[in-house]
Amino acid sequence: MAVREIRLYPDPVLRRPAKPVTRVTKKLARLAQDMAETMYAANGVGLAAPQVGKGVRLAVVDVGDGLITLFNPVIVAREGTAVDVEGCLSIPKITAYVERAAQVTVEALDLEGRPFRVEADGLLARALQHEIDHLDGILIVDRATRLFREEEREGEEEPVAVEIDREELLRQEVAP
Numbered sequence: 001m002a003v004r005e006i007r008l009y010p011d012p013v014l015r016r017p018a019k020p021v022t023r024v025t026k027k028l029a030r031l032a033q034d035m036a037e038t039m040y041a042a043n044g045v046g047l048a049a050p051q052v053g054k055g056v057r058l059a060v061v062d063v064g065d066g067l068i069t070l071f072n073p074v075i076v077a078r079e080g081t082a083v084d085v086e087g088c089l090s091i092p093k094i095t096a097y098v099e100r101a102a103q104v105t106v107e108a109l110d111l112e113g114r115p116f117r118v119e120a121d122g123l124l125a126r127a128l129q130h131e132i133d134h135l136d137g138i139l140i141v142d143r144a145t146r147l148f149r150e151e152e153r154e155g156e157e158e159p160v161a162v163e164i165d166r167e168e169l170l171r172q173e174v175a176p
């Protein structure tokens with residue numbers, strides 16, 4: 001296993017919709033394991049393949065209850081709404097308030113290519129929706145109702161969260 005480089009916004013790979021996996025090959029299983037190691041090394045709770053430069057529908061999630069590896073994840077049911085703060089390993093120092101479904105049911109394939117289903121609420125539901133968004137090239141900057149940037153300030157021990165304009169961030173993306 002190996003820690004891979006996390007692609008950072010505005011890397012265009014983050015905007016490319018990922019392709020479905022037709023078969024969970026050994027190579028893809030190895031990619032999934034590397035992604036898990038990369039996520040843990042970065043203290044993240046989820047990581048999607050485009051974040052390591054791979055355009056395949058694969059994500060890993062661990063909100064503290066164990067690792068979940070998902071190939072071709074699809075949200076098959078959603079219920080309610082919840083707004084909470086999110087970060088993204090590809091967009092350091094930015095936090096966003098994002099409205100998500102409060103509960104989701106996700107179907108996916110596991111490391112052995114077997115179908116499984118997760119019913120989730122709370123942080124797990126949020127993380128699953130965040131990672132599945134990545135597979136469609138959608139980022140928290142698109143869904144945010146409010147965006148904040150952590151800034152170091154002289155005389156302050158902790159970074160200060162400064163509200164920023166979405167357009168200011170999106171301008172960093174160069175038109176293709």
Ligand code: NI
Nearest residue numbers: 087088089090
């Ligand atoms: Ni993310």
